[in-house]
Ligand code: FES
């Protein structure tokens with residue numbers, strides 16, 4: 001076989017896309033609700049996740065964890081452990097990490113297992129012939145400590161807060177605007193620490209061959225993950241390969257490498273055998289990242305006509321000492337609602353709890369529910385319907401920076417959502433509708449999430465037989481990457497999707513931004529589009545036509561009245577296209593966000609305090625929708641995440657020692673099937689954002705969760721006449737108010 | 740310890756050196772049947788659901804040595820990629836999964852659940868304790884032991900309802 005003919009295309013997103021190529025291609029697969037190509041593997045249990053398909057000779061590791069909250073490990077009964085059945089090694093290595101890497105770090109997190117910063121922190125790894133032996137031996141571990149737990153800071157109220165200069169801003173005079181306003185609210189809300197709880201626990205299987213490490217693990221951003229792991233181990237990134245072809249959920253918890261990857265790699269190096277380390281569910285809760293709790297003060301004001309004059313949002317969040325991540329709770333506050341007087345405040349406290357990191361929509365996921373619930377309070381104070389109140393306050397341009405919006409479909413989402421949901425039937429008077437023991441109410445929320453892009457590269461190979469192969473290190477964590485990348489390549493090359501194979505989840509493939517921040521589809525999707533566009537140019541050359549005059553459909557190239565099959569045109573050649581997209585000025589001169597509106601009906605039991613979400617519906621605009629089925633599922637997932645946030649989920653921490661009390665799925669309550677009603681979702685299929693990328697598509701994976709909880713708590717307020725400002729709204733809180 | 744398990748119709752004579760091996764780990768590690776997933780190893784998520792002698796159980800909560808002579812059905816026995824069962828096809832059509840990790844458990848559980856309903860088992864939501872009906876609410880109740888953090892529940896309910904109606 002001869003070498004492939006290579007072509008490439010680089011694009012920096014500096015300007016508006018003028019071409020709108022995907023509206024001119026004719027294959028007709030883009031945006032369709034195509035079934036996931038990997039579906040047959042997933043439903044038959046044949047997709048391979050991290051802790052599976054172990055190489056021959058694999059042995060098993062189990063983490064030993066600190067039983068103190070703060071201090072130093074000065075000894076471990078390693079010798080006794082080593083004598084236990086099957087034990088091969090007890091590893092305490094300076095390269096072990098304190099907490100997982102943050103998304104995109106590209107360097108090792110804080111290292112060294114000797115100093116303890118939180119209860120349950122990994123301090124050693126026991127490796128044994130079998131899983132049962134390793135677990136047993138780790139349970140028998142006894143460490144000696146220099147215990148400084150009395151100096152640990154557990155409770156946010158006792159933390160010292162830093163106020164990073166770059167994260168504060170103000171314009172106009174908020175205090176004065178509040179005083180002079182016809183109506184205002186000045187309220188404090190709290191949101192609890194939460195846990196991602198992806199169904200697949202973090203796991204890694206590591207083996208070394210000829211000085212090169214391979215890790216099959218469960219990670220979201222392979223390019224930076226390989227760099228993080230290499231840095232932790234002290235080897236060149238070229239010596240590390242990470243495989244994550246199937247990832248059993250991430251939601252941010254697998255953005256960075258974690259204890260299992262570093263532990264398994266070190267153990268495999270020491271023992272010269274493959275080592276598997278799978279975190280137990282409790283270890284997942286206690287040692288991987290949590291979402292920070294938050295305290296939020298919101299000040300909003302409007303004039304007598306309901307026109308907003310002031311928006312203030314100050315937040316207090318936490319993390320481990322030295323961690324740079326600080327949940328950007330106010331991220332969308334500067335541009336969502338009008339008002340000339342504004343203030344943003346951000347404070348970060350240091351706590352001796354497991355690290356805080358990104359969880360689905362870091363920032364807006366906890367910021368928007370609070371500002372939107374406060375908007376509901378202001379609308380009520382002003383005596384204006386919450387839908388009408390919002391429609392009066394959508395700004396023409398970003399009111400903080402004066403920049404134009406790339407597009408803003410918020411008003412349309414709200415209007416359309418209200419009509420579909422039957423908002424007109426909302427009880428005008430809070431606490432006025434009753435069905436037996438059940439109090440009925442309705443609430444709504446605007447949904448906002450900033451749109452982002454990251455540098456991504458992909459390779460698309462067109463084979464002589466007219467089939468295509470898409471390759472990038474992008475991951476599919478349930479988001480639908482396999483589907484959309486297949487569809488983009490098929491659409492661009494005029495192939496039925498069955499003729500396109502997509503290979504992901506291998507850090508040896510061209511680097512993408514990975515899955516995180518809802519950037520994956522737009523970034524890696526555009527890189528595939530560009531790679532295919534480079535191939536289209538080559539095909540046009542062979543058709544002797546301008547690329548603009550080329551039509552590709554069902555494996556045939558058409559130009560004017562000429563028509564040839566691709567395989568004929570390729571004449572035995574293989575064409576290999578590489579596409580790279582980088583963010584540029586477009587995101588600086590235009591404010592980009594995805595938009596939506598959600599509506600909810602609840603029934604609150606006046607006897608038990610139970611809240612049932614009876615109906616939930618949402619309308620969303622996120623630019624071009626690449627696959628109507630997977631996009632809808634992402635919205636479903638986001639909205640149901642919001643049900644958990646509003647009603648169930650909270651990390652309970654023992655104030656004395658930071659012990660994670662509800663560290664399993666029986667005690668940390670994520671929504672179960674019966675908690676979830678029928679959910680109605682509409683995607684604005686005609687939306688396009690020309691400033692986002694050449695596909696004109698934006699992020700949708702996190703959008704739908706940014707506000708759901710506000711719709712729910714506002715519905716509870718409408719049902720009961722009481723405001724609940726501390727999430728989650730559990731039965732005890734409801735009963736207390738209902739008396 | 741010698742244990743004989745009949746898994747998806749095939750008999751396996753297992754020699755276990757360790758009585759602590761769960762049924763789940765016996766399937767995954769000793770028989771290389773990785774379709775059954777481990778989400779919590781604690782009986783709290785349903786990812787490890789298999790059918791033992793006609794009943795769905797959480798295989799992580801059961802030791803392999805307790806199943807000598809038992810008939811076990813795992814996801815691999817429900818259907819293969821080339822020969823999918825109607826329930827599996829319905830999950831694909833309705834997008835009853837995203838990451839896919841809870842999915843084998845959901846499908847095995849749903850398969851056994853429909854059989855329970857056919858045999859007239861009531862749930863705590865059933866109005867008629869003798870002849871419970873297949874309503875969406877019944878499906879939700881009976882599937883609440885299978886957690887899906889990707890939160891595909893409405894699609895899972897659609898897939899199960901369609902499969903049940905197709906089989907009726
Ligand atoms: S793994 Fe068995 S119930 Fe979760």
Ligand code: FES
Nearest residue numbers: 837839887888889
């Ligand atoms: S599909 Fe991911 S947990 Fe259910």
